[in-house]
Amino acid sequence: MKxxxxxxxxxxxxxGSSILSALQDLPLAFWPCRSKMEKHxxxxxxxxxxxxxxxxxxxxxxxxxxxxxxDCWLIAAMYTAWLIFDWNTPKQGGRRSSWVRNxxxxxxxxxxxxxxLIKTHNLLPNRNYIFGYHPHGIFCFGAFCNxxxxxxxxSKKFPGIKPSLATxxxxxxLPVLRxxxxxxxxxxxxxNSIDYLLSRNGTGNAVVIVVGGxxxxxxxxxxxxxxxxxxxxxxxxxxxxKGSDLVPVYSFGENDAYKQVIFEEGTYxxxxxxxxxxxxxFAPCIFHGCGLFFGNSWGFVPYSKPITTIVGEPITVxxxxxxxxEMVDIYHTMYxxxxxxxxDKYKTRFGLKESDVxxxx
Numbered sequence: 001m002k003x004x005x006x007x008x009x010x011x012x013x014x015x016g017s018s019i020l021s022a023l024q025d026l027p028l029a030f031w032p033c034r035s036k037m038e039k040h041x042x043x044x045x046x047x048x049x050x051x052x053x054x055x056x057x058x059x060x061x062x063x064x065x066x067x068x069x070x071d072c073w074l075i076a077a078m079y080t081a082w083l084i085f086d087w088n089t090p091k092q093g094g095r096r097s098s099w100v101r102n103x104x105x106x107x108x109x110x111x112x113x114x115x116x117l118i119k120t121h122n123l124l125p126n127r128n129y130i131f132g133y134h135p136h137g138i139f140c141f142g143a144f145c146n147x148x149x150x151x152x153x154x155s156k157k158f159p160g161i162k163p164s165l166a167t168x169x170x171x172x173x174l175p176v177l178r179x180x181x182x183x184x185x186x187x188x189x190x191x192n193s194i195d196y197l198l199s200r201n202g203t204g205n206a207v208v209i210v211v212g213g214x215x216x217x218x219x220x221x222x223x224x225x226x227x228x229x230x231x232x233x234x235x236x237x238x239x240x241x242k243g244s245d246l247v248p249v250y251s252f253g254e255n256d257a258y259k260q261v262i263f264e265e266g267t268y269x270x271x272x273x274x275x276x277x278x279x280x281x282f283a284p285c286i287f288h289g290c291g292l293f294f295g296n297s298w299g300f301v302p303y304s305k306p307i308t309t310i311v312g313e314p315i316t317v318x319x320x321x322x323x324x325x326e327m328v329d330i331y332h333t334m335y336x337x338x339x340x341x342x343x344d345k346y347k348t349r350f351g352l353k354e355s356d357v358x359x360x361x
Contacts, residue, residue: 038108038111041108042108042109042111042112043112043292043301044108045105045106045108045109045112046108046109046112046141046301046302047292047300047301048105049109049139049144050139050300050301050302051300052177052180053139053177056174056176056177056180057171057174057175057176057177057178058174060174060175060176060177061174061175064076064079064080064175079175083175089182090169090172090178090182090187090188090193091187091188091190091192091193091196092193092196093187093196093197093201094164094182094185094186094187095179095182095183096162096182096183096184096185097183097184098150100183100184101148101149101150101183101184101185102149102150103149106145106149106150106151107151109145109149109151110145110149110151110152112302112304113141113253113257113302113304113305113306113307114306114307115141115142115145115146115151115152115306115307115308115309116152116306116307116308116309117146117152117153117154117157117309117311118308118309118310118311118346119157119158119311120310120311120312120313120342121311121312121313121314122158123158123160123161123206123247123314124160125159125160125161125203125204126203126204127203127204127244127245127314128197128198128203128204128205128206128207128242128243128244128245129161129205129206129207129244129245129246129247129314130198130206130207130209130235130238130239130244130245130246130247131147131163131206131207131208131209131247131249131311132209132211132235132246132247132248132249132335132339133147133208133209133210133211133249133251134210134211134212134216134227134229134248134249134250134251134339135212135216135220135225135226135227135250135251135254135255136210136212136213136214136216136217136220136254137217137220137251137254137255137257137258138217138220138257138258138260138285138287138302139257139258139302140167140210140254141254141257141302141307142251142253142254142307142308142309143165143208143210143251143309144165144184144186145307146163146309147163147164147165147185147206147208148163148165148184148185148186149184152309158206158311160204161204161205161206162185162204162205162206163185163206163208164185164186164187164197164205164206164207164208165184165185165186165187165208166186166187166188166189166193166194166207166208166209166210167181167186167187167188167189167210168188168189168281168282169188169189169190169193169281170281171188172188187207189209189210191238194207194209194238195242198238198242198244199242206247207244208249209235211227211228211229211232211235212227212228212229212232213228213232214277214281214282214283215228215277215283216228217282217283217285218262218273218277218283218285219262219361220254220255220258220260221255221259221260221262222255222256222259222303222305223255223256224255225255225343225352225356225357225358225359226358226359226360226361227339227358227359227360227361228361229336229339229360229361230336230360230361233328233329233332236328236331236332236335237323237328239317239331240317240318240319240320240323240327240328240331241319241320241321241322241323242319243317243318243319243320244317245314245315245316245317246314246315246317246331246334246335246338247311247312247313247314247315248312248313248315248335248338248339248342249309249310249311249312250309250310250312250339250342250343250346251307251308251309251310252306252307252308252309252310252346252347252350252351252352253305253306253307253308253350253351254307256303256305256307257289257302257303257305257307258287258288258289258302258303259287259288259289259303260285260286260287261286261287273285288300289301289302289303290302290303306350306351308346308350310342310346312338312339312342313338313342315331315334315335315338317331336360339358339360340358340360343358344358
Protein backbone atom coordinates (compact mmCIF):
# COMPACT_ATOMS: atom_id res chain seq x y z
CA MET A 1 0.00 0.00 0.00
CA LYS A 2 2.87 2.35 0.81
CA UNK A 3 4.36 1.88 -2.65
CA UNK A 4 1.03 2.76 -4.28
CA UNK A 5 0.82 5.94 -2.19
CA UNK A 6 4.39 6.74 -3.18
CA UNK A 7 3.46 6.46 -6.85
CA UNK A 8 0.37 8.65 -6.32
CA UNK A 9 2.52 11.19 -4.49
CA UNK A 10 4.86 11.28 -7.47
CA UNK A 11 1.95 12.05 -9.79
CA UNK A 12 0.84 14.92 -7.56
CA UNK A 13 4.34 16.36 -7.48
CA UNK A 14 4.61 16.04 -11.25
CA UNK A 15 8.12 14.63 -11.20
CA GLY A 16 8.69 11.91 -13.80
CA SER A 17 11.65 10.41 -11.94
CA SER A 18 9.54 9.95 -8.78
CA ILE A 19 6.79 8.25 -10.77
CA LEU A 20 9.24 5.90 -12.49
CA SER A 21 11.01 5.09 -9.23
CA ALA A 22 7.75 4.36 -7.43
CA LEU A 23 6.37 2.22 -10.25
CA GLN A 24 9.56 0.16 -10.36
CA ASP A 25 9.07 -0.57 -6.66
CA LEU A 26 5.55 -1.92 -7.16
CA PRO A 27 5.17 -5.68 -6.58
CA LEU A 28 5.07 -7.93 -9.65
CA ALA A 29 1.45 -8.73 -8.80
CA PHE A 30 0.49 -5.32 -10.23
CA TRP A 31 1.97 -6.37 -13.60
CA PRO A 32 0.17 -9.68 -14.31
CA CYS A 33 0.74 -9.58 -18.08
CA ARG A 34 4.32 -8.30 -18.21
CA SER A 35 6.08 -11.68 -18.10
CA LYS A 36 3.65 -13.18 -20.60
CA MET A 37 4.12 -10.25 -22.97
CA GLU A 38 7.91 -10.59 -22.79
CA LYS A 39 7.67 -14.32 -23.47
CA HIS A 40 5.48 -13.66 -26.53
CA UNK A 41 8.00 -11.12 -27.82
CA UNK A 42 10.80 -13.63 -27.31
CA UNK A 43 8.93 -16.30 -29.28
CA UNK A 44 8.17 -13.83 -32.10
CA UNK A 45 11.80 -12.70 -32.28
CA UNK A 46 13.05 -16.29 -32.62
CA UNK A 47 10.32 -17.30 -35.05
CA UNK A 48 10.95 -14.33 -37.35
CA UNK A 49 14.59 -15.41 -37.69
CA UNK A 50 13.66 -19.04 -38.41
CA UNK A 51 11.07 -18.05 -41.02
CA UNK A 52 13.40 -15.44 -42.54
CA UNK A 53 16.21 -17.95 -42.91
CA UNK A 54 13.93 -20.62 -44.37
CA UNK A 55 11.62 -18.59 -46.59
CA UNK A 56 12.56 -14.91 -46.96
CA UNK A 57 14.92 -15.43 -49.89
CA UNK A 58 12.55 -17.69 -51.84
CA UNK A 59 9.52 -15.47 -51.12
CA UNK A 60 11.33 -12.31 -52.25
CA UNK A 61 12.59 -14.05 -55.40
CA UNK A 62 9.03 -15.03 -56.35
CA UNK A 63 7.78 -11.54 -55.50
CA UNK A 64 10.47 -9.96 -57.69
CA UNK A 65 9.49 -12.18 -60.63
CA UNK A 66 5.80 -11.39 -60.08
CA UNK A 67 6.47 -7.64 -59.98
CA UNK A 68 7.93 -7.82 -63.50
CA UNK A 69 4.44 -8.85 -64.65
CA UNK A 70 2.70 -5.92 -62.98
CA ASP A 71 2.72 -2.13 -63.13
CA CYS A 72 5.54 -2.25 -60.57
CA TRP A 73 7.96 -3.70 -63.13
CA LEU A 74 10.12 -0.56 -63.01
CA ILE A 75 10.77 -1.05 -59.27
CA ALA A 76 11.67 -4.69 -59.91
CA ALA A 77 13.98 -3.66 -62.77
CA MET A 78 15.74 -1.06 -60.61
CA TYR A 79 16.28 -3.54 -57.78
CA THR A 80 17.57 -6.18 -60.22
CA ALA A 81 20.02 -3.64 -61.66
CA TRP A 82 21.19 -2.84 -58.12
CA LEU A 83 21.48 -6.56 -57.37
CA ILE A 84 23.78 -7.04 -60.38
CA PHE A 85 25.86 -3.99 -59.49
CA ASP A 86 26.15 -5.12 -55.84
CA TRP A 87 26.70 -8.82 -56.61
CA ASN A 88 30.28 -9.07 -55.32
CA THR A 89 29.79 -7.08 -52.11
CA PRO A 90 29.30 -10.20 -49.91
CA LYS A 91 32.72 -11.43 -51.08
CA GLN A 92 34.36 -8.10 -50.24
CA GLY A 93 33.60 -7.68 -46.56
CA GLY A 94 29.85 -7.23 -46.93
CA ARG A 95 27.84 -4.29 -45.61
CA ARG A 96 27.66 -4.58 -41.83
CA SER A 97 25.24 -2.36 -39.90
CA SER A 98 25.84 -1.57 -36.23
CA TRP A 99 22.25 -0.37 -36.04
CA VAL A 100 20.85 -3.76 -37.16
CA ARG A 101 23.28 -5.69 -34.95
CA ASN A 102 21.99 -3.71 -31.95
CA UNK A 103 18.26 -4.11 -32.63
CA UNK A 104 16.23 -4.71 -29.46
CA UNK A 105 14.65 -7.76 -31.10
CA UNK A 106 17.95 -9.62 -30.64
CA UNK A 107 17.83 -9.17 -26.86
CA UNK A 108 14.44 -10.92 -26.89
CA UNK A 109 15.99 -13.58 -29.14
CA UNK A 110 18.82 -14.02 -26.62
CA UNK A 111 16.53 -14.20 -23.59
CA UNK A 112 14.22 -16.83 -25.11
CA UNK A 113 16.73 -19.68 -24.69
CA UNK A 114 18.66 -17.88 -23.01
CA UNK A 115 22.01 -17.56 -24.84
CA UNK A 116 25.27 -16.61 -23.10
CA LEU A 117 28.76 -15.85 -24.39
CA ILE A 118 31.70 -16.79 -22.15
CA LYS A 119 35.16 -15.29 -22.73
CA THR A 120 38.12 -17.33 -21.49
CA HIS A 121 41.08 -15.41 -22.99
CA ASN A 122 41.84 -12.02 -24.47
CA LEU A 123 42.15 -11.64 -28.24
CA LEU A 124 44.67 -9.17 -29.64
CA PRO A 125 43.29 -6.61 -32.15
CA ASN A 126 46.55 -6.76 -34.15
CA ARG A 127 45.86 -10.38 -35.15
CA ASN A 128 43.25 -12.06 -37.35
CA TYR A 129 41.39 -15.16 -36.22
CA ILE A 130 39.43 -18.15 -37.46
CA PHE A 131 36.85 -19.30 -34.94
CA GLY A 132 35.83 -22.94 -35.30
CA TYR A 133 32.24 -23.18 -34.06
CA HIS A 134 30.86 -26.48 -32.73
CA PRO A 135 28.33 -28.07 -32.91
CA HIS A 136 26.19 -27.01 -35.86
CA GLY A 137 22.77 -27.85 -34.43
CA ILE A 138 19.82 -27.20 -36.75
CA PHE A 139 19.95 -23.40 -37.09
CA CYS A 140 23.18 -22.40 -35.30
CA PHE A 141 21.23 -20.22 -32.88
CA GLY A 142 24.24 -19.69 -30.63
CA ALA A 143 26.52 -18.74 -33.52
CA PHE A 144 24.03 -16.26 -34.94
CA CYS A 145 23.13 -14.58 -31.64
CA ASN A 146 26.73 -14.29 -30.41
CA UNK A 147 28.49 -13.34 -33.65
CA UNK A 148 25.73 -11.98 -35.93
CA UNK A 149 24.30 -9.59 -33.33
CA UNK A 150 25.48 -7.64 -30.27
CA UNK A 151 22.86 -9.19 -27.97
CA UNK A 152 25.49 -10.97 -25.86
CA UNK A 153 27.98 -8.10 -26.00
CA UNK A 154 30.69 -9.54 -28.25
CA SER A 155 32.28 -6.16 -29.03
CA LYS A 156 32.46 -5.25 -25.34
CA LYS A 157 33.98 -8.58 -24.36
CA PHE A 158 36.43 -8.61 -27.26
CA PRO A 159 37.23 -4.94 -28.02
CA GLY A 160 38.84 -4.33 -31.38
CA ILE A 161 37.66 -7.66 -32.82
CA LYS A 162 35.08 -7.71 -35.62
CA PRO A 163 33.26 -11.08 -36.03
CA SER A 164 32.01 -12.35 -39.39
CA LEU A 165 29.87 -15.47 -39.28
CA ALA A 166 30.27 -17.54 -42.45
CA THR A 167 27.25 -19.29 -43.94
CA UNK A 168 26.15 -20.88 -47.24
CA UNK A 169 27.15 -18.79 -50.26
CA UNK A 170 23.80 -19.60 -51.92
CA UNK A 171 21.98 -17.41 -49.40
CA UNK A 172 23.70 -14.35 -50.88
CA UNK A 173 22.18 -14.96 -54.31
CA LEU A 174 18.67 -14.39 -52.97
CA PRO A 175 17.19 -10.87 -52.95
CA VAL A 176 16.58 -9.09 -49.63
CA LEU A 177 17.84 -12.08 -47.61
CA ARG A 178 21.40 -11.28 -48.73
CA UNK A 179 21.07 -7.72 -47.42
CA UNK A 180 19.52 -8.93 -44.16
CA UNK A 181 22.43 -11.32 -43.59
CA UNK A 182 25.12 -8.81 -44.57
CA UNK A 183 23.72 -6.24 -42.13
CA UNK A 184 24.63 -8.61 -39.30
CA UNK A 185 28.19 -9.02 -40.58
CA UNK A 186 27.44 -12.48 -42.01
CA UNK A 187 29.50 -13.53 -45.04
CA UNK A 188 29.63 -16.40 -47.57
CA UNK A 189 31.68 -19.40 -46.50
CA UNK A 190 33.86 -19.47 -49.62
CA UNK A 191 37.53 -18.85 -50.37
CA ASN A 192 37.12 -15.39 -51.93
CA SER A 193 35.12 -13.98 -49.03
CA ILE A 194 37.30 -15.39 -46.25
CA ASP A 195 40.49 -14.49 -48.12
CA TYR A 196 39.34 -10.86 -48.33
CA LEU A 197 38.54 -10.65 -44.62
CA LEU A 198 41.81 -12.23 -43.49
CA SER A 199 44.25 -10.60 -45.91
CA ARG A 200 42.75 -7.40 -47.35
CA ASN A 201 40.69 -6.00 -44.49
CA GLY A 202 43.37 -5.13 -41.96
CA THR A 203 43.59 -6.85 -38.57
CA GLY A 204 41.12 -7.56 -35.78
CA ASN A 205 38.94 -9.76 -37.99
CA ALA A 206 37.43 -13.01 -36.70
CA VAL A 207 35.84 -15.30 -39.29
CA VAL A 208 33.48 -17.77 -37.61
CA ILE A 209 33.25 -21.08 -39.48
CA VAL A 210 30.78 -23.78 -38.43
CA VAL A 211 33.25 -26.54 -39.21
CA GLY A 212 30.90 -29.54 -39.10
CA GLY A 213 28.52 -27.98 -41.61
CA UNK A 214 25.55 -29.80 -43.10
CA UNK A 215 26.94 -33.25 -42.34
CA UNK A 216 27.06 -32.48 -38.63
CA UNK A 217 23.50 -31.16 -38.58
CA UNK A 218 22.23 -34.61 -39.59
CA UNK A 219 23.60 -36.00 -36.32
CA UNK A 220 22.37 -33.36 -33.89
CA UNK A 221 19.79 -34.25 -31.24
CA UNK A 222 19.19 -33.35 -27.59
CA UNK A 223 21.88 -34.81 -25.35
CA UNK A 224 24.22 -35.62 -28.26
CA UNK A 225 27.80 -34.33 -27.90
CA UNK A 226 29.50 -35.11 -31.19
CA UNK A 227 31.27 -33.01 -33.82
CA UNK A 228 32.36 -33.68 -37.39
CA UNK A 229 36.02 -32.69 -37.40
CA UNK A 230 38.50 -35.52 -38.09
CA UNK A 231 38.56 -34.97 -41.86
CA UNK A 232 37.80 -31.24 -41.81
CA UNK A 233 41.23 -29.69 -42.36
CA UNK A 234 40.50 -26.92 -44.86
CA UNK A 235 40.05 -24.25 -42.18
CA UNK A 236 43.41 -25.20 -40.65
CA UNK A 237 45.15 -24.94 -44.03
CA UNK A 238 43.53 -21.53 -44.55
CA UNK A 239 44.69 -20.36 -41.12
CA UNK A 240 48.27 -21.34 -42.00
CA UNK A 241 48.13 -19.62 -45.38
CA LYS A 242 46.86 -16.37 -43.83
CA GLY A 243 48.75 -16.58 -40.53
CA SER A 244 45.45 -16.34 -38.62
CA ASP A 245 45.16 -17.80 -35.14
CA LEU A 246 42.73 -20.67 -34.55
CA VAL A 247 40.14 -20.34 -31.79
CA PRO A 248 37.97 -23.32 -30.74
CA VAL A 249 34.39 -22.43 -29.79
CA TYR A 250 31.89 -24.83 -28.24
CA SER A 251 28.20 -24.16 -27.55
CA PHE A 252 26.64 -26.26 -24.81
CA GLY A 253 22.93 -26.74 -25.50
CA GLU A 254 23.02 -25.98 -29.23
CA ASN A 255 21.77 -29.48 -30.05
CA ASP A 256 18.89 -29.20 -27.56
CA ALA A 257 16.91 -26.58 -29.52
CA TYR A 258 15.12 -29.15 -31.71
CA LYS A 259 14.34 -32.86 -31.81
CA GLN A 260 15.29 -34.60 -35.04
CA VAL A 261 14.47 -37.86 -36.78
CA ILE A 262 17.90 -39.43 -37.32
CA PHE A 263 18.08 -42.16 -39.96
CA GLU A 264 20.59 -44.99 -39.64
CA GLU A 265 23.63 -45.05 -41.93
CA GLY A 266 22.97 -47.26 -44.95
CA THR A 267 19.21 -46.72 -45.00
CA TYR A 268 17.38 -45.41 -48.06
CA UNK A 269 16.22 -42.28 -46.20
CA UNK A 270 19.78 -41.47 -45.15
CA UNK A 271 21.00 -41.87 -48.73
CA UNK A 272 18.36 -39.41 -49.94
CA UNK A 273 19.42 -36.87 -47.29
CA UNK A 274 23.08 -37.12 -48.33
CA UNK A 275 22.18 -36.86 -52.01
CA UNK A 276 20.11 -33.73 -51.45
CA UNK A 277 22.89 -32.33 -49.27
CA UNK A 278 25.34 -32.56 -52.18
CA UNK A 279 22.85 -30.95 -54.58
CA UNK A 280 21.48 -28.19 -52.33
CA UNK A 281 24.51 -27.53 -50.13
CA PHE A 282 22.54 -28.02 -46.92
CA ALA A 283 21.08 -31.04 -45.16
CA PRO A 284 17.29 -31.51 -45.37
CA CYS A 285 16.70 -32.45 -41.71
CA ILE A 286 13.37 -33.69 -40.40
CA PHE A 287 12.99 -31.88 -37.10
CA HIS A 288 10.46 -30.28 -34.80
CA GLY A 289 10.28 -27.96 -31.84
CA CYS A 290 7.24 -26.84 -29.89
CA GLY A 291 4.05 -25.20 -31.11
CA LEU A 292 3.44 -21.47 -31.21
CA PHE A 293 0.48 -21.56 -28.80
CA PHE A 294 0.93 -24.80 -26.88
CA GLY A 295 4.30 -25.90 -25.48
CA ASN A 296 3.45 -29.60 -25.64
CA SER A 297 2.56 -29.51 -29.35
CA TRP A 298 4.88 -29.74 -32.37
CA GLY A 299 6.01 -26.76 -34.41
CA PHE A 300 8.91 -24.64 -35.68
CA VAL A 301 9.49 -22.79 -32.43
CA PRO A 302 12.69 -24.15 -30.83
CA TYR A 303 12.65 -25.48 -27.31
CA SER A 304 13.59 -22.95 -24.67
CA LYS A 305 16.86 -24.56 -23.58
CA PRO A 306 19.96 -22.63 -22.41
CA ILE A 307 22.78 -22.23 -24.95
CA THR A 308 26.17 -21.27 -23.54
CA THR A 309 28.96 -20.48 -26.00
CA ILE A 310 32.55 -20.78 -24.74
CA VAL A 311 35.27 -19.00 -26.72
CA GLY A 312 38.49 -20.90 -26.04
CA GLU A 313 42.17 -20.05 -26.00
CA PRO A 314 43.65 -18.96 -29.37
CA ILE A 315 46.25 -21.21 -31.00
CA THR A 316 49.05 -19.09 -32.49
CA VAL A 317 49.53 -20.03 -36.14
CA UNK A 318 52.51 -19.01 -38.33
CA UNK A 319 52.01 -17.74 -41.86
CA UNK A 320 53.01 -20.40 -44.41
CA UNK A 321 51.78 -19.72 -47.93
CA UNK A 322 52.12 -23.34 -49.03
CA UNK A 323 51.85 -25.54 -45.91
CA UNK A 324 52.68 -29.23 -46.19
CA UNK A 325 50.17 -31.92 -45.25
CA GLU A 326 52.32 -32.72 -42.24
CA MET A 327 52.14 -29.13 -41.02
CA VAL A 328 48.36 -29.05 -41.51
CA ASP A 329 48.04 -32.31 -39.55
CA ILE A 330 50.12 -30.92 -36.67
CA TYR A 331 47.90 -27.86 -36.21
CA HIS A 332 44.75 -29.87 -36.84
CA THR A 333 45.74 -32.20 -33.99
CA MET A 334 46.50 -29.21 -31.76
CA TYR A 335 43.06 -27.78 -32.54
CA UNK A 336 41.26 -31.06 -31.72
CA UNK A 337 43.09 -31.33 -28.38
CA UNK A 338 42.25 -27.73 -27.54
CA UNK A 339 38.56 -28.27 -28.34
CA UNK A 340 38.52 -31.46 -26.29
CA UNK A 341 40.07 -29.66 -23.30
CA UNK A 342 37.57 -26.81 -23.64
CA UNK A 343 34.66 -29.26 -23.56
CA ASP A 344 36.03 -31.24 -20.61
CA LYS A 345 36.79 -28.12 -18.57
CA TYR A 346 33.31 -26.59 -18.81
CA LYS A 347 30.93 -29.54 -19.34
CA THR A 348 29.95 -29.99 -15.68
CA ARG A 349 29.19 -26.28 -15.32
CA PHE A 350 26.53 -26.40 -18.02
CA GLY A 351 24.40 -29.43 -17.32
CA LEU A 352 26.62 -32.35 -18.34
CA LYS A 353 28.09 -35.08 -16.17
CA GLU A 354 31.77 -35.75 -15.59
CA SER A 355 31.36 -39.03 -17.47
CA ASP A 356 30.02 -37.32 -20.63
CA VAL A 357 32.50 -37.28 -23.50
CA UNK A 358 32.83 -35.35 -26.74
CA UNK A 359 32.74 -37.67 -29.74
CA UNK A 360 34.85 -36.41 -32.65
CA UNK A 361 33.91 -37.98 -35.99
